[in-house]
Amino acid sequence: MSDKKSFSPIIGVGVLIWRGDQILLGKRISxxxxxxxxxxxxHLEKDESxxxxxxxxxxxxxGLKVKALxxxxxxxxVFSVSQCQYITLFVSCDFESGEPMALEADKCEVWQWFDYGQLPTPLFRPIEIFISQQIRLQQNNLYDLHCKTPFALNM
Incomplete structure:
Protein backbone atom coordinates (compact mmCIF):
# COMPACT_ATOMS: atom_id res chain seq x y z
CA MET A 1 0.00 0.00 0.00
CA SER A 2 1.26 3.47 -0.88
CA ASP A 3 1.65 6.30 1.62
CA LYS A 4 0.76 8.86 -1.03
CA LYS A 5 -2.44 10.85 -0.64
CA SER A 6 -5.26 10.15 -3.07
CA PHE A 7 -6.03 12.96 -5.49
CA SER A 8 -7.67 13.58 -8.83
CA PRO A 9 -5.65 15.02 -11.70
CA ILE A 10 -6.96 17.96 -13.68
CA ILE A 11 -7.90 16.98 -17.24
CA GLY A 12 -7.50 19.62 -19.91
CA VAL A 13 -8.02 19.57 -23.66
CA GLY A 14 -5.75 21.47 -26.06
CA VAL A 15 -6.92 22.04 -29.63
CA LEU A 16 -4.54 22.38 -32.57
CA ILE A 17 -6.48 24.30 -35.22
CA TRP A 18 -4.86 24.05 -38.65
CA ARG A 19 -5.31 26.62 -41.42
CA GLY A 20 -3.06 25.19 -44.11
CA ASP A 21 0.36 24.93 -42.46
CA GLN A 22 -0.49 27.49 -39.79
CA ILE A 23 -1.70 26.83 -36.28
CA LEU A 24 -3.67 29.09 -33.92
CA LEU A 25 -2.19 30.18 -30.59
CA GLY A 26 -3.48 32.60 -27.97
CA LYS A 27 -1.41 34.90 -25.76
CA ARG A 28 -2.70 33.99 -22.33
CA ILE A 29 -2.10 34.72 -18.70
CA SER A 30 -2.08 31.56 -16.59
CA HIS A 43 -11.07 21.65 -18.76
CA LEU A 44 -13.08 18.57 -19.59
CA GLU A 45 -16.54 18.82 -18.04
CA LYS A 46 -18.58 16.01 -16.49
CA ASP A 47 -20.24 13.71 -19.06
CA GLU A 48 -18.44 15.47 -21.93
CA SER A 49 -16.33 13.67 -24.53
CA GLY A 63 -15.69 32.08 -32.10
CA LEU A 64 -14.22 29.89 -34.86
CA LYS A 65 -15.92 26.97 -36.55
CA VAL A 66 -13.75 23.89 -36.95
CA LYS A 67 -14.18 20.51 -38.61
CA ALA A 68 -12.64 17.04 -38.68
CA LEU A 69 -11.70 16.86 -35.00
CA VAL A 78 3.00 17.86 -12.43
CA PHE A 79 3.23 21.63 -12.08
CA SER A 80 6.01 22.56 -9.67
CA VAL A 81 4.29 25.57 -8.11
CA SER A 82 0.93 23.96 -7.26
CA GLN A 83 2.10 20.31 -7.22
CA CYS A 84 -1.01 19.61 -9.28
CA GLN A 85 -1.06 16.80 -11.82
CA TYR A 86 -2.36 18.09 -15.15
CA ILE A 87 -3.20 15.70 -17.98
CA THR A 88 -3.71 17.45 -21.31
CA LEU A 89 -5.47 15.60 -24.12
CA PHE A 90 -4.65 17.06 -27.53
CA VAL A 91 -7.05 17.21 -30.47
CA SER A 92 -6.29 18.27 -34.04
CA CYS A 93 -8.85 19.88 -36.32
CA ASP A 94 -9.17 21.96 -39.44
CA PHE A 95 -10.23 25.59 -39.60
CA GLU A 96 -13.65 25.94 -41.24
CA SER A 97 -14.67 29.58 -40.92
CA GLY A 98 -14.57 32.75 -38.86
CA GLU A 99 -12.00 35.22 -37.63
CA PRO A 100 -10.39 34.42 -34.27
CA MET A 101 -11.58 36.77 -31.54
CA ALA A 102 -10.47 36.99 -27.91
CA LEU A 103 -13.92 36.19 -26.47
CA GLU A 104 -12.52 35.56 -22.97
CA ALA A 105 -10.48 38.76 -22.63
CA ASP A 106 -9.67 38.01 -18.98
CA LYS A 107 -7.81 34.85 -20.09
CA CYS A 108 -6.54 35.61 -23.60
CA GLU A 109 -5.17 38.86 -24.98
CA VAL A 110 -5.06 37.89 -28.66
CA TRP A 111 -5.27 34.90 -31.04
CA GLN A 112 -2.74 34.65 -33.87
CA TRP A 113 -1.91 32.23 -36.68
CA PHE A 114 1.70 30.96 -36.75
CA ASP A 115 3.66 28.76 -39.10
CA TYR A 116 4.18 25.50 -37.23
CA GLY A 117 7.96 25.78 -37.57
CA GLN A 118 8.00 29.31 -36.12
CA LEU A 119 5.97 29.20 -32.92
CA PRO A 120 6.29 32.04 -30.40
CA THR A 121 7.74 31.65 -26.91
CA PRO A 122 7.16 31.01 -24.14
CA LEU A 123 4.72 28.19 -24.79
CA PHE A 124 2.46 26.71 -22.12
CA ARG A 125 4.47 23.85 -20.57
CA PRO A 126 2.17 20.99 -21.70
CA ILE A 127 2.51 22.27 -25.29
CA GLU A 128 6.31 22.27 -25.04
CA ILE A 129 6.22 18.67 -23.82
CA PHE A 130 3.71 17.64 -26.48
CA ILE A 131 5.74 19.18 -29.31
CA SER A 132 8.95 17.49 -28.14
CA GLN A 133 7.09 14.14 -28.03
CA GLN A 134 5.75 14.67 -31.55
CA ILE A 135 9.17 15.61 -32.93
CA ARG A 136 10.56 12.33 -31.63
CA LEU A 137 7.67 10.40 -33.19
CA GLN A 138 7.97 12.22 -36.51
CA GLN A 139 11.70 11.50 -36.65
CA ASN A 140 10.78 7.81 -36.52
CA ASN A 141 8.00 8.24 -39.13
CA LEU A 142 5.39 7.30 -36.55
CA TYR A 143 3.14 10.34 -36.52
CA ASP A 144 1.64 13.17 -38.51
CA LEU A 145 0.39 16.14 -36.45
CA HIS A 146 -2.37 16.76 -38.96
CA CYS A 147 -3.35 13.15 -38.22
CA LYS A 148 -4.33 12.61 -41.86
CA THR A 149 -1.93 9.83 -42.78
CA PRO A 150 -1.55 6.40 -41.18
CA PHE A 151 1.40 5.50 -39.01
CA ALA A 152 4.39 4.15 -40.92
CA LEU A 153 6.29 1.77 -38.67
CA ASN A 154 9.85 1.05 -39.72
CA MET A 155 10.43 -2.47 -38.44
Missing amino acids: EEQNVCWQFPGG VIECASREVAEET RHLGYTDE
Whole structure:
Protein backbone atom coordinates (compact mmCIF):
# COMPACT_ATOMS: atom_id res chain seq x y z
CA MET A 1 0.00 0.00 0.00
CA SER A 2 1.26 3.47 -0.88
CA ASP A 3 1.65 6.30 1.62
CA LYS A 4 0.76 8.86 -1.03
CA LYS A 5 -2.44 10.85 -0.64
CA SER A 6 -5.26 10.15 -3.07
CA PHE A 7 -6.03 12.96 -5.49
CA SER A 8 -7.67 13.58 -8.83
CA PRO A 9 -5.65 15.02 -11.70
CA ILE A 10 -6.96 17.96 -13.68
CA ILE A 11 -7.90 16.98 -17.24
CA GLY A 12 -7.50 19.62 -19.91
CA VAL A 13 -8.02 19.57 -23.66
CA GLY A 14 -5.75 21.47 -26.06
CA VAL A 15 -6.92 22.04 -29.63
CA LEU A 16 -4.54 22.38 -32.57
CA ILE A 17 -6.48 24.30 -35.22
CA TRP A 18 -4.86 24.05 -38.65
CA ARG A 19 -5.31 26.62 -41.42
CA GLY A 20 -3.06 25.19 -44.11
CA ASP A 21 0.36 24.93 -42.46
CA GLN A 22 -0.49 27.49 -39.79
CA ILE A 23 -1.70 26.83 -36.28
CA LEU A 24 -3.67 29.09 -33.92
CA LEU A 25 -2.19 30.18 -30.59
CA GLY A 26 -3.48 32.60 -27.97
CA LYS A 27 -1.41 34.90 -25.76
CA ARG A 28 -2.70 33.99 -22.33
CA ILE A 29 -2.10 34.72 -18.70
CA SER A 30 -2.08 31.56 -16.59
CA GLU A 31 -1.69 30.97 -12.86
CA GLU A 32 1.37 28.78 -13.41
CA GLN A 33 3.33 30.66 -16.06
CA ASN A 34 2.34 34.33 -16.26
CA VAL A 35 2.13 35.21 -19.97
CA CYS A 36 2.49 32.29 -22.38
CA TRP A 37 1.19 31.08 -25.73
CA GLN A 38 -1.36 28.32 -25.71
CA PHE A 39 -3.75 26.43 -27.98
CA PRO A 40 -7.47 27.00 -27.49
CA GLY A 41 -8.81 24.59 -24.91
CA GLY A 42 -9.93 24.10 -21.37
CA HIS A 43 -11.07 21.65 -18.76
CA LEU A 44 -13.08 18.57 -19.59
CA GLU A 45 -16.54 18.82 -18.04
CA LYS A 46 -18.58 16.01 -16.49
CA ASP A 47 -20.24 13.71 -19.06
CA GLU A 48 -18.44 15.47 -21.93
CA SER A 49 -16.33 13.67 -24.53
CA VAL A 50 -12.89 15.01 -25.44
CA ILE A 51 -14.14 15.97 -28.92
CA GLU A 52 -17.21 17.74 -27.48
CA CYS A 53 -14.96 19.64 -25.06
CA ALA A 54 -12.60 20.66 -27.88
CA SER A 55 -15.43 21.94 -30.06
CA ARG A 56 -17.07 23.81 -27.16
CA GLU A 57 -13.83 25.44 -26.00
CA VAL A 58 -12.89 26.60 -29.52
CA ALA A 59 -16.31 28.24 -29.95
CA GLU A 60 -16.26 29.83 -26.46
CA GLU A 61 -12.72 31.17 -26.71
CA THR A 62 -12.29 32.09 -30.38
CA GLY A 63 -15.69 32.08 -32.10
CA LEU A 64 -14.22 29.89 -34.86
CA LYS A 65 -15.92 26.97 -36.55
CA VAL A 66 -13.75 23.89 -36.95
CA LYS A 67 -14.18 20.51 -38.61
CA ALA A 68 -12.64 17.04 -38.68
CA LEU A 69 -11.70 16.86 -35.00
CA ARG A 70 -9.24 14.02 -34.30
CA HIS A 71 -7.51 12.70 -31.19
CA LEU A 72 -3.74 13.33 -31.19
CA GLY A 73 -2.11 12.40 -27.91
CA TYR A 74 -1.60 13.58 -24.36
CA THR A 75 0.86 14.91 -21.82
CA ASP A 76 1.03 14.17 -18.11
CA GLU A 77 2.72 16.92 -16.10
CA VAL A 78 3.00 17.86 -12.43
CA PHE A 79 3.23 21.63 -12.08
CA SER A 80 6.01 22.56 -9.67
CA VAL A 81 4.29 25.57 -8.11
CA SER A 82 0.93 23.96 -7.26
CA GLN A 83 2.10 20.31 -7.22
CA CYS A 84 -1.01 19.61 -9.28
CA GLN A 85 -1.06 16.80 -11.82
CA TYR A 86 -2.36 18.09 -15.15
CA ILE A 87 -3.20 15.70 -17.98
CA THR A 88 -3.71 17.45 -21.31
CA LEU A 89 -5.47 15.60 -24.12
CA PHE A 90 -4.65 17.06 -27.53
CA VAL A 91 -7.05 17.21 -30.47
CA SER A 92 -6.29 18.27 -34.04
CA CYS A 93 -8.85 19.88 -36.32
CA ASP A 94 -9.17 21.96 -39.44
CA PHE A 95 -10.23 25.59 -39.60
CA GLU A 96 -13.65 25.94 -41.24
CA SER A 97 -14.67 29.58 -40.92
CA GLY A 98 -14.57 32.75 -38.86
CA GLU A 99 -12.00 35.22 -37.63
CA PRO A 100 -10.39 34.42 -34.27
CA MET A 101 -11.58 36.77 -31.54
CA ALA A 102 -10.47 36.99 -27.91
CA LEU A 103 -13.92 36.19 -26.47
CA GLU A 104 -12.52 35.56 -22.97
CA ALA A 105 -10.48 38.76 -22.63
CA ASP A 106 -9.67 38.01 -18.98
CA LYS A 107 -7.81 34.85 -20.09
CA CYS A 108 -6.54 35.61 -23.60
CA GLU A 109 -5.17 38.86 -24.98
CA VAL A 110 -5.06 37.89 -28.66
CA TRP A 111 -5.27 34.90 -31.04
CA GLN A 112 -2.74 34.65 -33.87
CA TRP A 113 -1.91 32.23 -36.68
CA PHE A 114 1.70 30.96 -36.75
CA ASP A 115 3.66 28.76 -39.10
CA TYR A 116 4.18 25.50 -37.23
CA GLY A 117 7.96 25.78 -37.57
CA GLN A 118 8.00 29.31 -36.12
CA LEU A 119 5.97 29.20 -32.92
CA PRO A 120 6.29 32.04 -30.40
CA THR A 121 7.74 31.65 -26.91
CA PRO A 122 7.16 31.01 -24.14
CA LEU A 123 4.72 28.19 -24.79
CA PHE A 124 2.46 26.71 -22.12
CA ARG A 125 4.47 23.85 -20.57
CA PRO A 126 2.17 20.99 -21.70
CA ILE A 127 2.51 22.27 -25.29
CA GLU A 128 6.31 22.27 -25.04
CA ILE A 129 6.22 18.67 -23.82
CA PHE A 130 3.71 17.64 -26.48
CA ILE A 131 5.74 19.18 -29.31
CA SER A 132 8.95 17.49 -28.14
CA GLN A 133 7.09 14.14 -28.03
CA GLN A 134 5.75 14.67 -31.55
CA ILE A 135 9.17 15.61 -32.93
CA ARG A 136 10.56 12.33 -31.63
CA LEU A 137 7.67 10.40 -33.19
CA GLN A 138 7.97 12.22 -36.51
CA GLN A 139 11.70 11.50 -36.65
CA ASN A 140 10.78 7.81 -36.52
CA ASN A 141 8.00 8.24 -39.13
CA LEU A 142 5.39 7.30 -36.55
CA TYR A 143 3.14 10.34 -36.52
CA ASP A 144 1.64 13.17 -38.51
CA LEU A 145 0.39 16.14 -36.45
CA HIS A 146 -2.37 16.76 -38.96
CA CYS A 147 -3.35 13.15 -38.22
CA LYS A 148 -4.33 12.61 -41.86
CA THR A 149 -1.93 9.83 -42.78
CA PRO A 150 -1.55 6.40 -41.18
CA PHE A 151 1.40 5.50 -39.01
CA ALA A 152 4.39 4.15 -40.92
CA LEU A 153 6.29 1.77 -38.67
CA ASN A 154 9.85 1.05 -39.72
CA MET A 155 10.43 -2.47 -38.44
